[in-house]
Amino acid sequence: MRKKVGILGGTFNPPHIGHLIIANEVLHALNLDEVCLMPNANPPHKEIQNRVTAEQRRTMVELSIQDVPKLKIETIEIDQGGTSYTFDTMELLRRREPETDFYFIIGGDQVEDLPKWYRIEDLIQNVHLVGVPRPNKSLETAYPIVTIEIPQIDISSTTVRNRITHGETTKFLISDAVREYIREEKLYEA
Template sequence: MSKKVGILGGTFNPPHIGHLIIANEVLSALNLDELRFMPNATPPHKKKDERVSEVERLKMVQLAIKDVPKMAVETIEMDRGGTSYTFDTMELLQAREPSTTFFFIIGGDQVEYLSNWYRVNELVEKVQIVGVPRPNTSIETAYPIIKLAIPQIELSSTLIRNRLENGKTTKFLIPELVRDFIQKEKLYEIR
């Protein structure tokens, strides 16, 4: 029997409860066997943040899901390095795990941008794309995606970084283990 695995990609710089809510909601709604957080190396649409290394981002994701059943980390994009296109990554994952059905999760901001994705027409044939709403975005698209209505929280890694830089509270916005790690390693401090 085929295993059902959700993939939630992102920079996770840092991971926050919005990411965890999305992961848990999709895991439950689609009755997945596993949900993997996939930190990317260099996403095609974002500039690299030199202050936080890939190793530190990976550690934060590991801490965010520590002891959470059915959640894991997928390091394929970090292992490969360079610019990551979803099509290439999913092709590699399918070659590595041919009996797995993959569900690639994207937020409304990415659903609106799908037509610009690299080889998107082939991608939607390969994997099931799951669209989840985010504040002020739409999950309407001509592409065949699964649309899930989930609780939304207006929260971004940018907001978290700004708060950390300015010594403001992040309590309940990021998992405590992640917050402890950020403080210990003095991440996001203005240098």
């Protein structure tokens, strides 16, 4: 029996409750064995904000999932460093785990950009793409994706960072452990 693993990539700067809801909903909707949150080293389409290190983002992901048995962390992109392309990363994972079927989870904002992805035609031959709705974004695409309806919460890491910078509450937006770590490390402060 082949293992079924979801991969949710992102900067996770910081990881918030929206990330956990997506991972958990896809885990159960597709009856996956686990979902791995995979922090990017240097995503090709986004600059990491606020001088937070890859190691700090990794720690925040670990803290946010520490009490959720089927949510794991995948550090392959951070371990490699440099710019990360989904195709290359998924090829490495497939070689490392040839008996695993991978489900790469993307939001509606990413679905719109699929035509611009590096080696998208090759990627869709080897990985199941799973699309989850985002506010005001379409899941319509010519590419084969499995769409999963999830409870939508319009929250972003930018919102969380801005709230921390302005001394506003982040209760229920990030885990208590992540909030404490951010406070100890003095991340995102003005």
